[in-house]
Amino acid sequence: MGYYVIKRSKSTVKTEFYFVLKASNGEVIATSEMYTSKQAAHTGIKSVQQNGPTTDIRDES
Numbered sequence: 001m002g003y004y005v006i007k008r009s010k011s012t013v014k015t016e017f018y019f020v021l022k023a024s025n026g027e028v029i030a031t032s033e034m035y036t037s038k039q040a041a042h043t044g045i046k047s048v049q050q051n052g053p054t055t056d057i058r059d060e061s
Helices: 038-054
Strands: 003-008 017-022 028-031
Touching: 003 038, 017 038
Parallel strands: none
Antiparallel strands: 003 017, 017 028
16 A cells, blocks of 8 residues: 655755655655645645546646
């Protein structure tokens, strides 16, 4: 089963957080946008968990 990892950005002067979704083998599946707080990153994860399974796939290629 996959899992989320919350990380602190190392490339900015101000403290920002983001999360990555990893597969069970540790491979990164997705990387989030930057958030201004750790709590906001948690909220982003909850949103992905709630909306991800029911999201339509739209091929715009």
